[in-house]
Amino acid sequence: MSLTNATPLEVAQAARLGSRKLAVLSTEERNAALTAIYTALADGKDEVLAANAKDLEAANKAAAGGTLSASLVKRLDLGKPGKYEDMLQGILDVRELEDPINRTTAKTLLDDNLTLSRITCPIGVLLIIFEARPEVIANISALAIKSGNAAILKGGRESSSSFAAIASIISKALASTAVPSDCLQLVQTHDVIADLLKQDAYIDLCIPRGGNKLVRYVKDTTTIPVLGHADGICSTYLCADYPVEKATKIIIDAKTSYPAGCNALEQLLVEESALSTTLPSIAEALLQKGVSLRCDPASLSALKARLDPHSAALLQEAGPEDFDTEFLDYILAIKTVATLDEAISHINAHSSHHTDAILTLSESTAKSFLAAIDSSSVYWNTSTRMADGQRYGFGTEVGISTNKIHSRGPVGLEGLTIYKWVIVGDAQVSAEYGAGGKAWKHQVLPVDSSSEQEFVARDEQEREILRRFRAQRAYD
Amino acid sequence: MSLTNATPLEVAQAARLGSRKLAVLSTEERNAALTAIYTALADGKDEVLAANAKDLEAANKAAAGGTLSASLVKRLDLGKPGKYEDMLQGILDVRELEDPINRTTAKTLLDDNLTLSRITCPIGVLLIIFEARPEVIANISALAIKSGNAAILKGGRESSSSFAAIASIISKALASTAVPSDCLQLVQTHDVIADLLKQDAYIDLCIPRGGNKLVRYVKDTTTIPVLGHADGICSTYLCADYPVEKATKIIIDAKTSYPAGCNALEQLLVEESALSTTLPSIAEALLQKGVSLRCDPASLSALKARLDPHSAALLQEAGPEDFDTEFLDYILAIKTVATLDEAISHINAHSSHHTDAILTLSESTAKSFLAAIDSSSVYWNTSTRMADGQRYGFGTEVGISTNKIHSRGPVGLEGLTIYKWVIVGDAQVSAEYGAGGKAWKHQVLPVDSSSEQEFVARDEQEREILRRFRAQRAYD
Known part of the structure; x- marks a missing residue:
């Protein structure tokens, strides 16, 4: 250096x-x-x-x-x-x-004495x-x-x-x-x-x-590939079926544990029927933590009707720009949505594809959300603040990527690597294969160089042992 | 559409x-x-x-x-x-x-009822x-x-x-x-x-x-990420120990089976001591196939001294630009190198990082070459024309990438995918963990959704079975 x-x-x-x-x-x-x-x-x-x-x-x-x-x-x-x-x-x-x-x-037997490794x-x-x-x-x-x-x-x-x-x-x-x-x-x-x-x-x-x-x-x-994220506009969609204590705990963590973090919550989407049930208590908790709430008309009137006058006076009206803003501060935008599809469309259009969460007891609703949201991290019943290399078990991170290629979400050492394709042969050549010639074997071989691969069966004998044990278990 | x-x-x-x-x-x-x-x-x-x-x-x-x-x-x-x-x-x-x-x-148990999946x-x-x-x-x-x-x-x-x-x-x-x-x-x-x-x-x-x-x-x-390759300047380094018949077969395939292909051979590097042993016969075979040979001074004089006059008259002098050119034609540049390091330095500086090969009987020489060459595909004792998605067993390819990120070499369906990180939890939040709080479990869980993962031991019992079998084998 x-x-x-x-x-x-x-x-x-x-x-x-x-x-x-x-x-x-x-x-x-x-x-x-x-x-x-x-x-x-x-x-x-x-x-x-x-x-x-x-x-x-x-x-x-x-x-x-x-x-x-x-x-x-x-x-x-x-x-x-x-x-x-x-x-x-x-x-x-x-x-x-x-x-x-x-x-x-990855390892493939292309032909006898001809192996391809990644x-x-x-x-x-x-x-x-x-x-x-x-x-x-x-x-x-x-x-x-x-x-x-x-x-x-x-x-x-x-x-x-x-x-x-x-x-x-x-x-x-x-x-x-x-x-x-x-x-x-x-x-x-x-x-x-x-x-x-x-x-x-x-x-x-x-x-x-x-x-x-x-x-x-x-x-x-630059024309050099860039890894990183410009914004962290993270959303959480609160369904009416989710218990208020758990919802409050998650939303308070997401918004207030480190508001300057790129994984902090910036937008809360609320299912219509939760406006009068769980939202008021959650809003009260947020206001007590000093969070400004910028509410769309439906959530504003629902909260005004239910919060005590002192709290109600703190509520603000949201403008359209509040749903495209990374506040990095004690501010939260609140929007009412009628359906899961509306929540998904809003998030795919307005989030920065960093981290978005759903809070619900319904597995089918959650699965639809997790599949449809186009973000680097998508969560069911936890806080957006989980998005972090250390928390993911990477030991450390070089940053969080909202790119759509190479490495997405928290990027650890693996994101700083690529691979090369290595072929080891014995003078086999391309013209020998294909129409009228030899056939490729293309047999997938086990790879055992990494610790997580240590317990992959290495050959047919080991596979047979696993098969027998599993059959025995199924029988028991 | x-x-x-x-x-x-x-x-x-x-x-x-x-x-x-x-x-x-x-x-x-x-x-x-x-x-x-x-x-x-x-x-x-x-x-x-x-x-x-x-x-x-x-x-x-x-x-x-x-x-x-x-x-x-x-x-x-x-x-x-x-x-x-x-x-x-x-x-x-x-x-x-x-x-x-x-x-x-990939799947990690972050904590009880809190899993991270890729x-x-x-x-x-x-x-x-x-x-x-x-x-x-x-x-x-x-x-x-x-x-x-x-x-x-x-x-x-x-x-x-x-x-x-x-x-x-x-x-x-x-x-x-x-x-x-x-x-x-x-x-x-x-x-x-x-x-x-x-x-x-x-x-x-x-x-x-x-x-x-x-x-x-x-x-x-564009600022959109681009996947592909501009050039295919592929090289092969011929060591003196490699048998002439195999070398000829490989080099003829690499240069003449489809000269317009991006994986066709454009440069042959020759170990000095091969100039008088294997190169003349290889050069003769190339000339018979109609390949123009553009030779550096050392290879030119070695070949002139050994080929018959008719063949010798066909040899051409290489200019410096011939070692940075994708000919896509029946033309091959030939360069003499004194050491493995010189071959590696030349290829890393002049190849287009597409596909490069070494021909040698020495495992240690080959391993040094395969490790040091910074190209998407690196081969030992086979033809550069192997670089192709169908040949690699991908079924099909969208192209060959010389990018250093995301997808490198022949790109199949996998190169058209990325991943998202999914966390499923039960109201655990970030502030509960770390200094003074709960510890992360970070336990790697088996993933068994893909066929190549089918024979990974799924739990400790299965791991134990594999361990015992391997110990028994080692003992036998």
Whole structure:
């Protein structure tokens, strides 16, 4: 890793060359590099925090002058109790994950002594553009090395001293490992993003980690594939049959446990007959938590008639724009729908295809909803806030994707891999097969390289044993 | 399906709405639509061939006038013996493939009564832009319906009558099925491609099926993800240890069995010590097949010294551009390399990351090559012409992708799907878990919805049975 003054083209070329070497390192070599980074950052804590203090001082001045938001200053601070240790632990957590590359995920016998395998491999070179949080550099470096990808990291100017300190420590740490230092390129020059986004010959995937504006700019500017999400407009459809206590618990969590999260609830759709039964109590609970409710006419009049005058006075009228807005705040839009189909149509038209939920006791209603909603995550009877790589069991995430290809929803290490098709043969050629020639066998072979595949029957004998056991069980 | 005068925006919106309905149809409903299309096209053969004859007449005139190539005229002709029947059979073949959607590909127990499933689903709306072949419309329609995707098809002007006839028949056939006719949109207006490529709000994936120029135009013009390949510059690295008969057989197949194919061999890299041993005989065989050999200085002088004067006189000097060219013709560039690393570096820098092969008896050399080459397909001891969906056992393919994300190499039905994350819970919420709260279980559950997963042990009892059997075997 180098804090570089090279041009964007040179940066991208160096990363590409580095990626070739990184891609063929063993699991042990990549894990050893993560250990080295962990140890060096643990040893260098004072140095990093001193640099971070400089960034904080500048940021506090800017915040006092009104040119920087207080929440951004908060995100900059690496000195908060536990934050540095969390960053360090994150590196170890990534090291402990199963190696996502060199896994055989499909295998076919094409003919005798002619096998086709699908083997996972790194994507190549990632471009990660992020805003304030300086700990992201350690997190992303760990994910990139673990998955065998080179990464170009472009950080925000507010955290430049912290970045420089972390980068210098990681760079020294890598020097003693098998991972070439070119695999991690730190770019801090201000005006290079546009030029980096042009390096589609050398960069394979761009991951913008930041606000809506950054993501839209990146998506509109580059021909490099972009992984991420611009908006998180999440909805929940409340059916009249769902118990009020459970509904309240879920909706309060979805709206208030972290309103600034992309998985926070922004729209509540309410089945007509729930307006007078469960909605009033849920609305009361939301108002008590300080949530502003922007209601369509039907829900507004139903609530006004049922809430006490103080609460009723807090209700607001929703405008049409409220159903296309990511509030990221203590605000919830409420809309009445007559049918399941109306709820589905509204969500498919107005949600950002991130995460949407239904609350109902009816299995058939839920199944129709889960099948028809075109979003990366769809839930039955739980909170939209579940959408998170750690909660999904991925260990960590590089972000949440609302893309329709490659990787959708929370993206873990698997989303940073692709595969290659490998054929091993003995001089068989294409012209021998087909009309009048040899026939393809196309026999699916078991793959047993991953732990979840460990208990796949490996041959006909093992299959027979499973068959017999299952037949015996069915008989018992 | 409708031959439409609607605007590109209207076409894209209609396809999007159609895709919502198609996505929730059952396997049987989608398969029934394929049967209906098959029957209608079988019954309408005379009508289609009459329309095709009009296209052919116009094309033959254009060819005589020099404005159209003879090979394009050939690709237009649906009346060639067996071609119409192959088109019909293709629809039945797609119908018989396993349903690629609604498959559970991963399942995790997050907590009691809280499960996360990854379930395959259609991508949404595909835009397929293709050139002459009119049979593609039937093929792509079948693939789209089978995978639950709506498709906008933009055909070439040369086959407009054939397209209109096929479209009208398919449209009538779909009217009696559950598949909404809006799911297939045929666009023939000439100048709409640029506007279609702007509909990224409604179109999820673009697949250009045509020459290099078309693919590059599409990739440079749209922010819609593009699946495909612009070039097919395939290489083979010949090691000195590989027997000459097998090498000749493989290289002749790779270069001459279909030189216009994207998987045809364009560059032969030769280990230095093979210049005087196996290369001369291989070169002789290639020359006899009419292949022009463009040789670097070392291979040129080695061959000149060893071939008979007549053959030697046919050899050509390679220029640097010959190692970045897709010849699509009876031309082969030959380059001498001193080491495996040089071969790998050359291929990673000059191939189009489509398909590259090594010919060697050494397992360690082969493994290094297969690991280090960054291409969608990498082969050991076989011909690059193997890169094909049918040969890989996919039944059919929508194209070959050199993308680094989503789908790589020959793309079958699986490449037209993505997944959604489904959580089914009982009012558990995010704030209950983590620091001080409940712990996630994150227990991997078996998925048994697909045939290849049929012999995965389903529970601890079955795992134990496999363990015991394996231990017994090891003991025997």
